[in-house]
Amino acid sequence: MAKEYSFYPGCSSQEAASSSNYLKSVQSMCDVLDIKLNVIPDWNCCSASIGYCGGGELPRLALSARNIALSEQHNAGQDIVATCAACWLATKETQERLDHDAGLMAETNEALAEAGLKLKNETKIRHMVEVLIEDIGYEEMGKHVKKPLDGIKIAGYVGCQTNRPFGIEGESFENPKYLDKFIETMGAEPVEKYDKKVSCCGGALAFSEPEKSQALIKDIIEAAYDGGADMIVTPCPVCQMNVEVYQDKINAKYGTKFHIPVTYYSTLMSVAYGKNGKESGLNGQIIKAEKLEAIAGK
Amino acid sequence: MSDINTGMVEKYRNNFLKEVEANVEEGDWVKMCMQCGVCSGSCPMGPYWDHPPQELFMMIRAGKRDEVLTSTSMWMCTSCYNCIVRCPRELPITHIMHGLAHYATRLGIEPKGQPTRQFAQLFWDNLAKNGRVNELWLGVNLYFMNGLVEGIKVAMGMAGIGFGMLKAGRLSLKELVGGHTVKDKKGFKAMIKKAQELEAARIDNAQ
Numbered sequence: 001m002a003k004e005y006s007f008y009p010g011c012s013s014q015e016a017a018s019s020s021n022y023l024k025s026v027q028s029m030c031d032v033l034d035i036k037l038n039v040i041p042d043w044n045c046c047s048a049s050i051g052y053c054g055g056g057e058l059p060r061l062a063l064s065a066r067n068i069a070l071s072e073q074h075n076a077g078q079d080i081v082a083t084c085a086a087c088w089l090a091t092k093e094t095q096e097r098l099d100h101d102a103g104l105m106a107e108t109n110e111a112l113a114e115a116g117l118k119l120k121n122e123t124k125i126r127h128m129v130e131v132l133i134e135d136i137g138y139e140e141m142g143k144h145v146k147k148p149l150d151g152i153k154i155a156g157y158v159g160c161q162t163n164r165p166f167g168i169e170g171e172s173f174e175n176p177k178y179l180d181k182f183i184e185t186m187g188a189e190p191v192e193k194y195d196k197k198v199s200c201c202g203g204a205l206a207f208s209e210p211e212k213s214q215a216l217i218k219d220i221i222e223a224a225y226d227g228g229a230d231m232i233v234t235p236c237p238v239c240q241m242n243v244e245v246y247q248d249k250i251n252a253k254y255g256t257k258f259h260i261p262v263t264y265y266s267t268l269m270s271v272a273y274g275k276n277g278k279e280s281g282l283n284g285q286i287i288k289a290e291k292l293e294a295i296a297g298k
Numbered sequence: 299m300s301d302i303n304t305g306m307v308e309k310y311r312n313n314f315l316k317e318v319e320a321n322v323e324e325g326d327w328v329k330m331c332m333q334c335g336v337c338s339g340s341c342p343m344g345p346y347w348d349h350p351p352q353e354l355f356m357m358i359r360a361g362k363r364d365e366v367l368t369s370t371s372m373w374m375c376t377s378c379y380n381c382i383v384r385c386p387r388e389l390p391i392t393h394i395m396h397g398l399a400h401y402a403t404r405l406g407i408e409p410k411g412q413p414t415r416q417f418a419q420l421f422w423d424n425l426a427k428n429g430r431v432n433e434l435w436l437g438v439n440l441y442f443m444n445g446l447v448e449g450i451k452v453a454m455g456m457a458g459i460g461f462g463m464l465k466a467g468r469l470s471l472k473e474l475v476g477g478h479t480v481k482d483k484k485g486f487k488a489m490i491k492k493a494q495e496l497e498a499a500r501i502d503n504a505q
């Protein structure tokens with residue numbers, strides 16, 4: 001029987017948004033693993049880590065609280081699963097803060113009442129990679145591989161928010177291994193000692209402080225090349241976008257020759273599970289993942 | 299100076315630490331800082347901060363109210379959480395940075411031209427209006443926030459990226475006119491309004 005989850009896609013995974021290709025590959029991957037994602041009806045944006053200028057603490061807590069309350073009402077008993085690190089983090093932080101502060105919890109429910117909602121705050125908030133590791137397991141993930149990703153060397157870029165402050169159970173902040181294990185399980189080779197694995201790419205500041213952020217991104221890409229990588233893989237839509245789309249600008253500024261594809265773990269899995277390029281979201285690449293395309297086209 | 303700012307100055311006189319504790323998100327943690335400097339050393343944009351977190355905390359205790367609240371520093375936080383996981387006293391530094399930035403905005407004394415301040419405000423306005431973020435609208439506004447001439451220059455510089463995303467189906471022109479929203483806009487807006495009122499009342503009471 002399919003495992004069911006209450007799914008929070010977040011703004012960046014909406015149709016025709018910046019990580020719509022992530023969603024595509026996640027759907028293909030879940031299809032193979034018999035995971036059923038029930039979208040939280042009428043979910044709203046969580047304001048990530050950048051809503052704080054106009055939004056005070058309580059309005060921001062109310063945002064995530066509304067999503068949890070909707071989930072508790074419509075998808076009762078199901079864990080919430082997010083694919084975006086920022087969504088996962090904001091929702092989990094809200095749950096924790098409200099759990100520890102009865103005053104804020106009461107005020108949040110007063111605000112939610114205006115939308116006809118009530119928060120119990122009893123739902124587990126999880127990232128998709130937690131579902132894969134804890135509910136599916138590496139062994140089962142490996143069983144479905146039809147086309148091993150032989151001969152591809154991949155730098156697993158974990159980034160910040162899937163790693164800190166919560167991180168994945170049993171992993172360290174300095175050197176989490178799960179992404180490397182995903183890569184191996186799909187038959188590809190992870191870059192050992194990728195020393196920018198958990199470095200910051202600038203996050204939302206890639207928009208507002210482009211030069212400072214691009215300096216950070218440059219180091220992340222350089223370290224991947226140093227490790228002999230053919231491509232980079234991440235679990236976070238913001239990381240994916242930042243590391244992929246600014247390569248031309250970085251080349252122009254620093255005289256580098258970067259041209260390295262950046263995909264999601266779910267892209268790898270979808271291709272290894274035998275899905276075609278479109279089903280794996282490969283048409284969403286700005287820098288084409290040619291080695292994956294070759295395998296998907298076989 | 300805005301009224302609320304003057305009111306706060308009068309109320310707390312020389313005790314800025316107390317003002318922060320009462321009004322800034324997670325502000326009651328500031329006094330726990332032991333000035334070890336680990337946070338400042340972990341900050342990816344640290345070299346660009348006038349006052350890294352450790353210094354801001356020292357300045358709060360020293361009552362340097364204007365210097366702290368008008369600083370651009372906390373607006374350069376990327377929310378990478380390096381500091382939080384390394385702080386020996388477990389201060390929620392990231393949240394205090396966001397809290398200080400928001401409090402300065404509430405008082406109307408934040409550094410208005412700071413680019414992340416502008417982006418963060420656009421992000422919030424976009425979200426508060428529709429319940430979901432419209433990336434194209436956000437981008438267009440962002441490029442033009444420094445005026446038309448500068449905006450065209452930035453937009454031209456970014457055009458390659460926008461075009462690439464458009465081609466790859468990751469950016470939608472439809473969004474400019476309709477785009478992504480929640481269905482229950484009325485309830486959503488009423489919820490935000492209520493939350494804002496409750497929070498304002500709490501802070502006014504502290505005044």
Ligand code: SF4
Nearest residue numbers: 010011045047048086
């Ligand atoms: S991560 Fe960003 S874009 Fe996605 S839902 Fe949260 S705030 Fe909106």
Ligand code: SF4
Nearest residue numbers: 159160161203238239
């Ligand atoms: S986008 Fe960058 S800053 Fe955000 S989580 Fe990913 S690595 Fe960290």
Ligand code: SF4
Nearest residue numbers: 331332334335337385
């Ligand atoms: S790491 Fe913690 S204790 Fe050390 S200076 Fe920073 S906030 Fe203070």
Ligand code: SF4
Nearest residue numbers: 341375376378379381
């Ligand atoms: S979370 Fe903010 S303050 Fe902390 S290290 Fe990262 S950028 Fe610096």
